[in-house]
Amino acid sequence: MFKKKSLLLLLLAALLVFFVACGGDDSEEPASTDDNGTEDVTDDQTDDTEDDGDAEGVxxxxxxxxxxxxxxxxxxxxINTLDTELGQKFHEETGVSFQVEFLVGDLMERLGTMVAGGTYPDLVTPDHGIEMLLDAGAFIPLNDLLDEHGPNLLEVYGENLERFRMTDGNIYYLPFGITVxxxxxxPNINQGAFWIQRDILIQNDFPELHGIEEYFELIxxxxxxxPEIDGMTTIPFTGLTYDTNWFAFSNIPNHLAGFPNDGGVQIDMETYEADVYGDSDAAYAWLKKLNELNAGGYVDREMFVSNMDDFLAKVSSGRVLGFFAYGWQFGEARNALRDAGNPEREYVPLPIVLDETVEKDQYLDPxxxxxxxxxxxxxxAENPERIxxxxxxxxxxxxxxxVKWGEEGRHHEVAEDGTLYRTEEQVELLKDQDERLNFGMTTFEWNWPVVSGTMSDGNPYNPSGQPEVAQLEYTEHDMEVLDAYGVGTYSALFAQPDDRPWFPAWSANIQQGSPPSLYEEGAEEITQSYYPRLVLADPAEFDALWDEFVEAYRSAPxxxxxxxxxxxxxxxxxxGNWQFDYFD
Incomplete structure (x- = not known):
C-alpha cells in the first residue's frame, strides 16, 4: 500500500521550504481563449472507411x-514531446508541446515545495500525493473545459466521469486508465508474483509449484x-521494501491467502466486509518461514535497508534466485537481463500461495x-483549454x-480481415528502446489519459492483447517454459480473477488527518518496525516478538x-456510488 506521511509533518515541511524559497504569485487568472487559427482535425493518412469512434466536428x-x-x-x-515523431504530429494538430520533467528525490518533499511557493508546473501528475495538491487548491476545475473542448475525452470516460467527480460537482483531474x-x-504479468530464476525450473524439469514450501525447497x-553465480555470491531470496515500495513486501500475506491487491484490506466475497491482514495466519506463516530461511542464510540481510536502485542492481545481476514484486516495478532489470544474453538468469512469474488450503490464487487484477x-x-497554466x-x-x-501499435508498415501490419499483427522483424524492431523512444511510444503510453480495451474494429488497443503478437514477443526460452507447462502465455499460469466490481479498494480516497488515515499511517509504521525484526530475529524469539507485534497492530488507534x-x-x-470528497 502506498506510504502516506502525516498531514502535520507535510505542513511543517512545506512551511520550512516556504521560508527558504521564493514564493510565486498565484493570483493570475488564466488567459482567455484564443479562437484564432483553428482547423478541423480529420483522420489523415489512413484508408479506414469505418467510423473510428472520434467525436464529430472537433x-x-x-x-x-x-x-x-x-x-x-x-x-x-x-523529454520534450517535440523530440518524438508523435509529439511532432500532435503539435501540428493542436499547436501544443510539453517539456516533461520526472521525479528526482522524495515525491512528498517536491510537492510540498510546490504547495509552499504556490507555483506549479502547468500539468502535474502527483501520484499518491494527489491529496496534497487537491487540498492546496492547485488544480482548476475541468468541467467547462471538458464540455467545450473535450468531446473525445467525455466520450471515452463515459459513465466513469462520475467516479472521479468530487461531491462539490467538479472534476479536478483525469485518471490514466480508460477501458472502452x-x-x-x-497476457504477461505486470502485477504481483513470486519470481524464480528460469534455470531453477530447467534443472528441475519444470515442476508444478503451488505453495511457499515447494517454492523455497527449489531455491x-x-x-x-x-553458492556463486558468475563470480558473485548467490542471493537465494530478496525483496523490495524501500520507501513507498514497502507495500510490495507488506502485501505478500494478502496474496498468499488468495486475495488480489486491494491495498491494506481484504474484502470478504460474501459479506463485502473489510478486514486487515497484517497479523493474519498467512502473515504469521510467511514471516515465520522467512525467519527460518534467514537463520539458514537464505535471505538477503540487506533486504530491509536496500533502496530501489540496490534492488534493481541485484536482480539485474542474475545472482538473485527468487523474490516477490509487481512486474511493473522491475522492468528496467528485466530488460537488462534480456540484453545481457543469458536467458537462464531471467525470471519466471509464479502464482505461489500459502499451501494446499488456498484453492486458487488471485494475482491477476479483475x-x-x-x-x-x-x-x-x-x-x-495559461490558456488551459489548449491543454x-x-x-x-x-x-x-x-x-x-x-501510440500503442505504431505506424502501419513500420511497426505493424493489417491482415485482409482487418486484424492488426506484427511480423517477427517488427517485434525485433520494437525491442530497440531508442525506436520506441524516438517514435514517441514510451513518452505517451502512460502518464497521460490512455485508452485500453478494444477499438471500433474489434482490435485490442494494446498489442499484447493480440495472442499472435504476444507469442511473437516471447523468446524461444520463454516458449520452452510455456510449452513445458502447456500454456500459451504467462498469465495462463495464473487463475482467472473473480469479479470484484469495487476493485481496487485502495483507490478509495482517505482524507489526510482523518481517523482512517491515522490508522493507516500508524499500522504501516508498526509493520515497518516489526516485520524486519521478525524476519531477522533468533528463531527462539520469534513467537514472543510476534505476540508483541499483534498487540501493537490491533491496538493502533x-x-x-x-x-x-x-x-x-x-x-x-x-x-454504483463512487463519488468522494476531499473538501469536508
Missing part, C-alpha cells in the same frame, strides 16, 4: 504555438549447489478503474492506435474507523 486551436511544463511524480527521463469496448487481459537446494490517480491542470484540446486529440482512436470506512466504501461502490 476543431483545435493551433496558433500561437504553446509549450507547457509537465511534472510526473515518478521516475523517468526528462471489451476488457482485454494482459534453497539450488543455492546450496550454486477489470478495474483507479479513480484516485491522474493528471491535473494547475492554476498557473484539454491536446489531451482530447491524444485519446482519439487514430492517435491511440499510433482508529482500527474500527478504518474498517468501517472500507466496508462502507465497498458497499457504496456495489450500489
Amino acid at each position: 476543431s483545435y486551436t493551433t496558433e500561437p504555438a504553446m509549450e507547457y511544463t509537465y511534472f510526473v511524480g515518478a521516475n523517468g527521463t526528462e 469496448g471489451e476488457h482485454v487481459p494482459d 534453497t537446494a539450488y543455492a546450496d549447489e550454486n 477489470p478495474a478503474f483507479v479513480q484516485n490517480r491522474g493528471v491535473g491542470i494547475s492554476h498557473n 484539454i484540446q491536446f489531451l482530447d486529440n491524444l485519446v482519439r482512436e487514430e492517435n491511440q492506435k499510433l 482508529y482500527l474500527d474507523e478504518y474498517l468501517d470506512f472500507f466496508t462502507t466504501t465497498i458497499q457504496q461502490r456495489m450500489d
Whole structure:
C-alpha cells in the first residue's frame, strides 16, 4: 500500500521550504481563449472507411504555438514531446508541446515545495500525493473545459466521469486508465508474483509449484549447489521494501491467502466486509518461514535497508534466485537481463500461495478503474483549454492506435480481415528502446489519459492483447517454459480473477488527518518496525516478538474507523456510488 506521511509533518515541511524559497504569485487568472487559427482535425493518412469512434466536428486551436511544463511524480527521463515523431504530429494538430520533467528525490518533499511557493508546473501528475495538491487548491476545475473542448475525452470516460467527480460537482483531474469496448487481459504479468530464476525450473524439469514450501525447497537446494553465480555470491531470496515500495513486501500475506491487491484490506466475497491482514495466519506463516530461511542464510540481510536502485542492481545481476514484486516495478532489470544474453538468469512469474488450503490464487487484477490517480491542470497554466484540446486529440482512436501499435508498415501490419499483427522483424524492431523512444511510444503510453480495451474494429488497443503478437514477443526460452507447462502465455499460469466490481479498494480516497488515515499511517509504521525484526530475529524469539507485534497492530488507534470506512466504501461502490470528497 502506498506510504502516506502525516498531514502535520507535510505542513511543517512545506512551511520550512516556504521560508527558504521564493514564493510565486498565484493570483493570475488564466488567459482567455484564443479562437484564432483553428482547423478541423480529420483522420489523415489512413484508408479506414469505418467510423473510428472520434467525436464529430472537433476543431483545435493551433496558433500561437504553446509549450507547457509537465511534472510526473515518478521516475523517468526528462523529454520534450517535440523530440518524438508523435509529439511532432500532435503539435501540428493542436499547436501544443510539453517539456516533461520526472521525479528526482522524495515525491512528498517536491510537492510540498510546490504547495509552499504556490507555483506549479502547468500539468502535474502527483501520484499518491494527489491529496496534497487537491487540498492546496492547485488544480482548476475541468468541467467547462471538458464540455467545450473535450468531446473525445467525455466520450471515452463515459459513465466513469462520475467516479472521479468530487461531491462539490467538479472534476479536478483525469485518471490514466480508460477501458472502452471489451476488457482485454494482459497476457504477461505486470502485477504481483513470486519470481524464480528460469534455470531453477530447467534443472528441475519444470515442476508444478503451488505453495511457499515447494517454492523455497527449489531455491534453497539450488543455492546450496550454486553458492556463486558468475563470480558473485548467490542471493537465494530478496525483496523490495524501500520507501513507498514497502507495500510490495507488506502485501505478500494478502496474496498468499488468495486475495488480489486491494491495498491494506481484504474484502470478504460474501459479506463485502473489510478486514486487515497484517497479523493474519498467512502473515504469521510467511514471516515465520522467512525467519527460518534467514537463520539458514537464505535471505538477503540487506533486504530491509536496500533502496530501489540496490534492488534493481541485484536482480539485474542474475545472482538473485527468487523474490516477490509487481512486474511493473522491475522492468528496467528485466530488460537488462534480456540484453545481457543469458536467458537462464531471467525470471519466471509464479502464482505461489500459502499451501494446499488456498484453492486458487488471485494475482491477476479483475477489470478495474483507479479513480484516485491522474493528471491535473494547475492554476498557473495559461490558456488551459489548449491543454484539454491536446489531451482530447491524444485519446482519439487514430492517435491511440499510433501510440500503442505504431505506424502501419513500420511497426505493424493489417491482415485482409482487418486484424492488426506484427511480423517477427517488427517485434525485433520494437525491442530497440531508442525506436520506441524516438517514435514517441514510451513518452505517451502512460502518464497521460490512455485508452485500453478494444477499438471500433474489434482490435485490442494494446498489442499484447493480440495472442499472435504476444507469442511473437516471447523468446524461444520463454516458449520452452510455456510449452513445458502447456500454456500459451504467462498469465495462463495464473487463475482467472473473480469479479470484484469495487476493485481496487485502495483507490478509495482517505482524507489526510482523518481517523482512517491515522490508522493507516500508524499500522504501516508498526509493520515497518516489526516485520524486519521478525524476519531477522533468533528463531527462539520469534513467537514472543510476534505476540508483541499483534498487540501493537490491533491496538493502533482508529482500527474500527478504518474498517468501517472500507466496508462502507465497498458497499457504496456495489450500489454504483463512487463519488468522494476531499473538501469536508
